Amino acid sequence: MTIKKIEHIGIMVKDIEASIKFYNEVIGMEHLNTILHANGVIKLAFLAFSGSPDAQIELIEGYNAELPAEGKTHHIAFTVEDLDAEVERLKSLNVKARDAQITTLPNGSRYFFFYGPDGELFELFEPGQA
Template identity: 60%
Template sequence: MAVRKLEHVGIMVRNMEKSIQFYTEVVGLVHLYTMTHTNGVIRLGFLAGKESGETELELVEGYNGELPAEGRVHHVAFSVDDVEAEFARIKSLPDVVVRDTEITTLPNGARYFFFEGPDGEFLEMFQPAAK
């Protein structure tokens, strides 16, 4: 197992700009960047503490605006060095549901896949883009 750290927590939002303003002005996070997912619909905004380098907050716009408030936290992501090795390892486990049929690559080069925890919670193995 090669988890390095808790990568990010994804929160679904209705309005990216309004949410970025809230998390920067009210919470005090720093907006790192925003991008459109490769599907052309979902927008992703990433924020972190002023002394970034650890866990980030990912805002997800355009996924599903109908979830109740307690369903807004979409997933928990873990950083890994080799997402392909983790994909193969997780897929080989008998009682783990892998949500993706392949690894997704974002426009910035980051790669990820989703799988389910024991209660159906979304978990993500995430290999950050090369810096």
């Protein structure tokens, strides 16, 4: 198993710029970067605390901002070294996948979503080359 750490926690937002400002000014997190998803619609912003880039919050705009307050956390992501091997391992364990394939982002990062036993959403994330 190559799971190394919690990569990020994804939170859906209505206005990514307002949320970046809030997480910066109120929570004290630094904005690391914002990228447009490969689908050309969803924006992803990553934030972390100064000196702690290993634990990040991912803000997601354009997916579904209409969930109730207790449903804003979209997923928990784990960093992996070999996404293909981990996806095969999940299949061998009969873990239910959300999508049939791995998604690649414009920066080369790749991810795969799957469900926990209570329907919670998890992501395996293989970082691309920055």
